[in-house]
Amino acid sequence: MTMKKNLLLILAIVLSTGAFAQKIYFTKTGKIIFDSTTPMENVHAENEQVTSFIKTTDGEINFAALIKSFKFRNALMEEHFNEDYIHSDQYPKAVFKGKILDFSKVDLSKNEPQKVTVEGNLTLHGVTKKVSTTATIHPENDKILAKADFEVTPAEFGIKIPSIVREKIAKTINISADVTYQPYKK
């Protein structure tokens, strides 16, 4: 082998390990949907500006969503959500900090969905609660796709639902997250 070929080989190894060796992945355009559907009213909101980081050394994972970025179909409902229920002036962010418990069994070189368990603390409306759910991690080339669904109740986060609208808002709210991580470059 010539010196030139050796150099190319080293370069190729460096570039390819560069992708694997990446320890932090992130997104600023993650999507979180929350849904409370009752026969009387569909309360559905989407936030497509969710920031999330994942560390592939130990499976540490976090999310942050600005409450005001949740978009409702009905603008009035959005205003009431911010002003009367979740008090976004006082508590502008929802934050999750946790860990993928069985991250060691995830094979990031395998291009297929893999089931994992996520556990951590969700802070919402000034209240922090432990949540746990199953999620799928799907490595795809240099990206990681992740999805999770879980349920919360407004009551556990100190969000009061007045009796007059109790029929319109479901007891449990479904929250689903759908994110595509890219390597984090500082």
Added chain:
Amino acid sequence: MITLIPYFSFGQNIDDLLNAETKVGRTYETAAFKTSRVINGHSVEQMSANHLDLRIEHRFGELNGGLYNLYGLDQASMHFSLEYGIKDWLMAGIGRTNINKTYDGFAKVKLFRQTSDNSIPVFLSYMGSTEMFTSHWTDPTRVNKFSSRLTFVNQLLIARKFNENLTLQLSPTLIHKNLTPTELDANDLFALGFSGRIKVSNHVSLSAEYFYDFRSNRSTINYHNAASVAVNIETGGHVFQLMFTNCLAMTEGGFIWGDSNGDWTNGGVHFGFNISRVFSFDKKRNY
């Protein structure tokens, strides 16, 4: 070189990165009032783009009508309107009231919004409306022109949300009537509105409203400035406003002009309500 890349990012704490990436910047204040009216008069709130507000407003008779009129409940005046957000900063509405069979049309423009850092300290909106009564002329023998049916209203709405619970608003108003009740009356009226709301719970607020009329030459002998108090209840897509007001009319050319306003001190007060139901036609919010 190979070990350098992982080493570089290994020491970083992803919670610090998360905090750095999600700083809360300057935001616009929202929800200064519950709905587009404080009570009778406009508030700085308006419909978002492609949202329709269907409003039904009722005022019963005067409380001093006594039991014979069931304290006014035997009589009812009403106004209904369809009001639409064309843009987030522009809305327009049309309405009709049975008082003098009057049609009205208005446009409201959002000029400034209060910001969280106070770089803009107030909300500022403009409201312009035209009212046209269509009831038969009281004196058909006179030369009655179509233009005499018209009233024009120009109003600035200046509001400040002092905190989550308290909003105060000033509403300088200019009203021009092409035809006044008598020759003694000036055609133009300048009034200043003072109004505000206090939140008492997440879904209930109290509001009050007073319009001071600066006219010196008017024919009405017992004129009373418009004064109203209301409870506002919000239930998702509906807002209910239950009020006591000395105004029977529900449009500016009626209640600020005020010829039919009652006297609070002798029970010349009407019970009334506004119902607002908002529908979204926003296709972009396709959820």
